[in-house]
Amino acid sequence: MYDIDTNSALDLNRLGEVEKRARAHEVEGTPTQEVASSDVSTEEKAVPVARVPTSASGYRAPPPLKTFWQNLALYTGTYSTDSVFKMVISSVVIMANIGASWTIFISGLLVAWYVAISFLSAQLFSAPPYGFTSAGVGYTSTGPLLGGIIGAVSCGFLMDPMLKWLTRMNKGV
Numbered sequence: 165m166y167d168i169d170t171n172s173a174l175d176l177n178r179l180g181e182v183e184k185r186a187r188a189h190e191v192e193g194t195p196t197q198e199v200a201s202s203d204v205s206t207e208e209k210a211v212p213v214a215r216v217p218t219s220a221s222g223y224r225a226p227p228p229l230k231t232f233w234q235n236l237a238l239y240t241g242t243y244s245t246d247s248v249f250k251m252v253i254s255s256v257v258i259m260a261n262i263g264a265s266w267t268i269f270i271s272g273l274l275v276a277w278y279v280a281i282s283f284l285s286a287q288l289f290s291a292p293p294y295g296f297t298s299a300g301v302g303y304t305s306t307g308p309l310l311g312g313i314i315g316a317v318s319c320g321f322l323m324d325p326m327l328k329w330l331t332r333m334n335k336g337v
Contacts, residue, residue: 281308 234240244251258264282305289296289304296304331337 230240259268285304286298286301288294289301290298294300
């Protein structure tokens with residue numbers, strides 16, 4: 165009955181008529197309830213319920229797939245109609261959110277730490293006194309890999325109960 169997949173303007177009078185006919189049609193189909201003759205006229209009962217068209221369908225077909233050479237293009241068009249100034253300001257506004265700032269800071273710190281350890285482990289373990297081969301240097305990363313997996317799994321098991329406990333302590337807020 166409703167065509168509500170868009171945010172376009174609706175003809176509310178026509179929508180009210182369709183809704184009224186739909187209610188009459190539902191009541192007409194149930195034998196236990198009777199419809200008062202003053203509520204719905206016989207002319208309205210005869211007209212079937214139809215969709216209320218909107219001014220725009222809101223459906224946009226997906227763009228055609230690009231060829232291999234089109235994917236290699238340096239410039240593929242504009243993806244946003246917003247100004248560059250507005251996008252720069254919006255990134256500053258996003259960084260003003262303490263949760264977003266914390267997430268960006270911590271994830272950046274973890275990635276920087278991982279890259280630094282990966283880079284430095286080759287220099288530290290290939291030189292004397294260790295003198296590891298390239299395979300030996302690679303094997304030294306096994307411990308941090310397993311530690312990271314164990315840490316992630318244990319945090320997964322510990323964080324949910326801890327967050328539920330903290331939420332109870334904060335009275336659900």
